[in-house]
Amino acid sequence: MRRNLILLLAMCSLVFLWSALGWGQCVQDTGDHGLIDDVFIDCTPPDQFASDSAVVSFDLMFTTDNALANEKIVGWNAALLISANCSARVVIDDTPGGAVFGGTASGSPNDWEARFNSSIPPSGIAPATVIYGAILDLLPPVNAGPSLGAGTHILCHVVVVVYDTCCITIDTTSTQTVQLSVVRNDAVGYLPCWKGPYECCVTPCAGEAAPVCNAPATDAGLAGGVIDFPVTATDADVNCCYTFTSCSFDILENPPSEGAASLLGTCGANTASLTFSWPTSNLDPEGVYTIVFTFTTDCDEVVACTTKVTLQAKCLFARIGNDAIGSPGGKVQVPITIEATGTSVGGFTFCIEYDPVLLTFVSLERGLFFDEPGPFAGAYKWHYLVWRNNPSTVIHKFKLCVVGIGKLYYYEGKCLPQGDSGKLMLTFRLSNNELYRCFRAPIIWERLDPECIVNAFSDCSGNVVNVPDDPAFFDPQLCPGQYPKAEVVPCARLVDGGIVFKCDIDPLVRGDINVNGFPYEIGDAVLFANYFLSGVGVFSADAETRERQINATDINADGLTLSVADLVYLLRILAGDQAPLGGAKLTPLANTVDVTHKGNLIYSESRVDLGAAWFVFKGEATSVVPMITGVEVKSNVSNGETKVLVYGMHKGDKISAGTSNLFKIHGEVELTKVEAAEYYSAAVNVNIHNTSIAAMPKTFGLSQNYPNPFNASTTIRFALPMNSDVSLKIYNVAGQLVKEYKQQMNAGYRSITWDGSNAKGEIVASGVYFYKLQAADFTKTLKMTLLK
Numbered sequence: 001m002r003r004n005l006i007l008l009l010a011m012c013s014l015v016f017l018w019s020a021l022g023w024g025q026c027v028q029d030t031g032d033h034g035l036i037d038d039v040f041i042d043c044t045p046p047d048q049f050a051s052d053s054a055v056v057s058f059d060l061m062f063t064t065d066n067a068l069a070n071e072k073i074v075g076w077n078a079a080l081l082i083s084a085n086c087s088a089r090v091v092i093d094d095t096p097g098g099a100v101f102g103g104t105a106s107g108s109p110n111d112w113e114a115r116f117n118s119s120i121p122p123s124g125i126a127p128a129t130v131i132y133g134a135i136l137d138l139l140p141p142v143n144a145g146p147s148l149g150a151g152t153h154i155l156c157h158v159v160v161v162v163y164d165t166c167c168i169t170i171d172t173t174s175t176q177t178v179q180l181s182v183v184r185n186d187a188v189g190y191l192p193c194w195k196g197p198y199e200c201c202v203t204p205c206a207g208e209a210a211p212v213c214n215a216p217a218t219d220a221g222l223a224g225g226v227i228d229f230p231v232t233a234t235d236a237d238v239n240c241c242y243t244f245t246s247c248s249f250d251i252l253e254n255p256p257s258e259g260a261a262s263l264l265g266t267c268g269a270n271t272a273s274l275t276f277s278w279p280t281s282n283l284d285p286e287g288v289y290t291i292v293f294t295f296t297t298d299c300d301e302v303v304a305c306t307t308k309v310t311l312q313a314k315c316l317f318a319r320i321g322n323d324a325i326g327s328p329g330g331k332v333q334v335p336i337t338i339e340a341t342g343t344s345v346g347g348f349t350f351c352i353e354y355d356p357v358l359l360t361f362v363s364l365e366r367g368l369f370f371d372e373p374g375p376f377a378g379a380y381k382w383h384y385l386v387w388r389n390n391p392s393t394v395i396h397k398f399k400l401c402v403v404g405i406g407k408l409y410y411y412e413g414k415c416l417p418q419g420d421s422g423k424l425m426l427t428f429r430l431s432n433n434e435l436y437r438c439f440r441a442p443i444i445w446e447r448l449d450p451e452c453i454v455n456a457f458s459d460c461s462g463n464v465v466n467v468p469d470d471p472a473f474f475d476p477q478l479c480p481g482q483y484p485k486a487e488v489v490p491c492a493r494l495v496d497g498g499i500v501f502k503c504d505i506d507p508l509v510r511g512d513i514n515v516n517g518f519p520y521e522i523g524d525a526v527l528f529a530n531y532f533l534s535g536v537g538v539f540s541a542d543a544e545t546r547e548r549q550i551n552a553t554d555i556n557a558d559g560l561t562l563s564v565a566d567l568v569y570l571l572r573i574l575a576g577d578q579a580p581l582g583g584a585k586l587t588p589l590a591n592t593v594d595v596t597h598k599g600n601l602i603y604s605e606s607r608v609d610l611g612a613a614w615f616v617f618k619g620e621a622t623s624v625v626p627m628i629t630g631v632e633v634k635s636n637v638s639n640g641e642t643k644v645l646v647y648g649m650h651k652g653d654k655i656s657a658g659t660s661n662l663f664k665i666h667g668e669v670e671l672t673k674v675e676a677a678e679y680y681s682a683a684v685n686v687n688i689h690n691t692s693i694a695a696m697p698k699t700f701g702l703s704q705n706y707p708n709p710f711n712a713s714t715t716i717r718f719a720l721p722m723n724s725d726v727s728l729k730i731y732n733v734a735g736q737l738v739k740e741y742k743q744q745m746n747a748g749y750r751s752i753t754w755d756g757s758n759a760k761g762e763i764v765a766s767g768v769y770f771y772k773l774q775a776a777d778f779t780k781t782l783k784m785t786l787l788k
Contacts, residue, residue: 216307224280231274247263289310317338321497347458353446436501444497465488468490513552532614568679591607616643642669646662703717716728732770
């Protein structure tokens with residue numbers, strides 16, 4: 001039986017007549033002034049504990065007042081009767097510095113050892129008797145010097161090992177007595193008196209405090225990696241029950257790699273400080289695993305604690321943000337997060353789908369990792385990132401497809417290393433329809449289509465392609481040989497996302513741009529017109545109010561705010577030509593207008609009547625002089641730009657079809673942007689022609705092509721402060737020359753239109769291209785994107 005025991009010191013001195021004890025007559029030490037010296041037993045606390053026993057000891061003591069100095073014990077012998085009511089073992093301690101005696105034992109049994117209550121007592125008698133032999137050479141106590149001083153001195157130390165609750169009795173026998181001869185310095189001898197018998201009892205040890213187990217509540221890792229974390233158990237007990245004899249664990253789900261797991265460290269006294277180490281396997285299924293740690297003390301106290309470990313496959317994860325919230329008509333950013341959990345990413349191609357009735361795609365921008373700048377303006381270390389937004393093969397959906405390559409060009413590139421993550425930021429405008437409030441607009445990864453265009457992620461080497469392991473995205477049986485030169489690994493996890501239309505109803509009405517509670521009034525038109533001249537600073541400084549004002553400018557409900565078409569629609573409502581949101585939906589960009597900047601004059605050529613036109617010039621004009629009548633011409637100069645708005649406030653006010661001289665502008669300016677709308681607010685395409693000779697540039701310059709991205713053709717504008725030999729070279733991403741324009745040009749603002757063809761007249765593929773302008777000592781390179 002396993003049990004720790006602690007000594008309960010219960011010394012019960014039983015008074016007996018000396019003659020009955022078999023000591024013989026004790027002799028009074030006449031030098032002690034009538035006092036008698038004693039021999040007695042002193043019980044001591046347990047020396048140590050074991051799992052099933054306790055070690056108890058007692059001492060045979062001699063005490064004297066030593067009134068006369070230099071008392072000496074010249075010899076002694078004793079027969080002690082030691083009995084116990086339990087299983088016990090007696091050992092006599094005669095180590096140096098221990099008992100104050102020397103010599104050998106006599107009697108039965110030998111070896112200074114007696115056993116109690118065994119089935120066949122070795123001594124042949126029960127209880128057994130230990131007989132001490134005569135002293136040959138007395139070793140005085142440490143504090144006594146060459147002779148015994150006053151006080152108490154140990155004659156011998158007896159150790160008893162007990163295995164259960166019991167009491168031990170120590171006395172002399174009736175036939176053999178303690179004979180202790182003491183001689184004073186005056187050669188007078190005497191016998192001290194025995195005060196026995198004595199009883200030393202032991203009782204079971206009980207734990208004082210319950211053990212405590214500590215392990216993390218949760219942990220996570222990848223299949224194939226190592227899960228490790230600290231686990232501890234503590235016990236505040238002092239006397240016993242504080243040794244942890246067993247430290248174990250169990251993974252309840254029994255994964256294939258459970259046999260490799262272990263607890264590292266010491267399972268010992270008071271504190272068990274361990275480390276749980278689990279080398280997982282790629283064969284371990286994904287999921288949550290419950291690990292139970294169990295600790296047991298030497299008193300059979302048990303304590304347990306639990307850790308939940310989430311194990312993910314060593315795959316790649318791509319997640320579309322799912323927590324974006326926006327108001328109808330507002331813009332919302334949604335991240336696409338690519339987590340290179342189990343592989344690197346050197347390139348990708350993927351498509352996402354959304355409902356164009358609910359969402360209008362605005363832009364895709366580089367985010368975390370992908371936005372690290374490259375060695376020159378407009379370059380990035382993640383080289384290639386293009387997108388295409390087209391109607392999906394699924395009815396009523398649009399498909400946004402994205403292609404990215406980390407290392408493609410001649411300059412330093414980078415790939416997404418394993419364990420890292422990157423983000424791409426999508427911007428959508430929510431439909432400006434109050435009926436969609438609380439509605440969720442899903443944004444999902446494109447499922448498998450008949451053409452087997454899959455969402456795939458290549459590693460940095462290009463030799464491994466990670467595809468979705470869900471057959472809804474990629475089915476190798478339906479799309480065999482999709483990547484014949486690469487190892488196809490079905491270990492990409494795609495997580496859909498979406499945007500939620502805000503449920504709270506904003507205090508906003510379409511057309512109430514000045515948010516005074518009255519929509520479609522002249523104040524709204526004036527404020528809206530001022531925006532085109534001075535920017536968003538004309539709206540409220542409060543961000544929430546400003547957002548409501550901007551949303552209220554979607555007068556024609558096409559999902560786009562702050563457009564000239566919205567301004568014209570508002571003017572038509574005020575003039576009585578249109579009703580708010582009335583009539584059939586207008587077809588935008590059905591007509592085209594040519595706007596020419598010739599000398600100081602700005603004029604338009606149009607097949608339809610225009611309700612308004614907005615002009616943005618680079619440079620600050622010195623004056624703007626209206627040339628047209630029947631409409632308003634307003635202008636503003638700030639921050640290096642000049643903005644001019646031509647619009648009609650009343651019914652019939654318009655820019656008539658045909659050629660119309662609009663205004664003259666003076667100063668060093670360049671026309672960079674024009675927006676226009678028909679009289680009934682449909683937006684129109686605008687072609688800009690800069691033939692101005694009045695404003696001469698002072699320095700060389702190269703502008704960003706427009707439009708960009710472009711389809712079919714784009715215009716590249718540049719400034720020449722002097723007559724120059726001009727070379728415009730267009731390169732593909734591999735650094736190969738696609739086309740070159742070389743000619744002598746006069747000073748001024750010039751432009752070249754590229755139609756997307758190479759030197760042979762062949763239309764080139766969609767992608768990123770670079771155009772490099774050289775004129776005199778001036779050289780500059782910019783980037784443009786061709787989409788088909």
